[in-house]
Amino acid sequence: MWYWIFKYLLIGPLLWLxxxxDVTGTENxxxxxxxxxxxxHLTVADSFFLVLVVRRRITFVAKNEYFTGSGVKGRLTRWFYSASGQVPIDRAGADAARGALAAARGILDRGGVWGIYPEGTRSPDGRLYKGKTGVMRVALDSxxxxxxxVMRGTDxxxxxxxxxxxxxxxxxTIAEPLNLSRYHDLRDSRPIVRAATDELMxxxxxxxxxxYVDRYAADVKRSATR
Incomplete structure (x- = not known):
């Protein structure tokens, strides 16, 4: 219920303002x-605008820190991200990626819509960066x-x-669904998953x-802070 209140009554009017x-390709x-x-992924607002224009409920996997704050601010932040369709995942440790993909698979198993940014993080400079393969591993398996x-102007x-x-x-812009049929029989092959990811990008x-930059955005961000 809070998702729809958030979408249509709270944040929605501000986003429209x-x-x-405008959105094209909703028929896809x-x-x-x-x-x-x-x-x-250009900015934090990408998720909110995508939720606004898509009629179906979208669920994102978000970092756990958004849901663990204390006090009034922590409670408000937790409510905000929960109401906007995001679920927490602990991204620390060796099993972080596995946990995120398992959460995504759960969303899909329930017949839901999983929202994902293949670049793994926001673009540091507005360019499009190399995609991580997790999205295609889940897609080919499920x-x-x-x-x-494609989002434009959110930044x-x-x-x-x-x-x-x-x-x-x-x-x-909502593009046509990808035809992944030629990858399916070899979905356990890393080069095949990489090829499917590159097709998406x-x-x-x-x-x-x-x-387009053939590097991971996270690597570029780390290099900039050294």
């Missing part, structure tokens, strides 16, 4: 059954369709690193105006 979002999203929405999504409305929002125009690149 600041971002004036299956109306029922499990589906993976795989999007580029058989859930993968629908690429103008919600500039990375800033808590201030600005007026802008958000464009969201190629589609995202083709629908966006971002420059």
């Amino acid at each position: 600041f971002g004036r979002p 999203l299956p109306r029922t059954g499990p589906v993976i929405l795989a999007s580029n 058989g859930a369709p993968v629908v690429p999504v 103008t409305v919600n500039p990375p690193g800033s808590r201030r929002w600005r007026f802008g125009k958000v464009h969201i 190629s589609v995202l690149h083709g629908h966006s105006d971002q420059e």
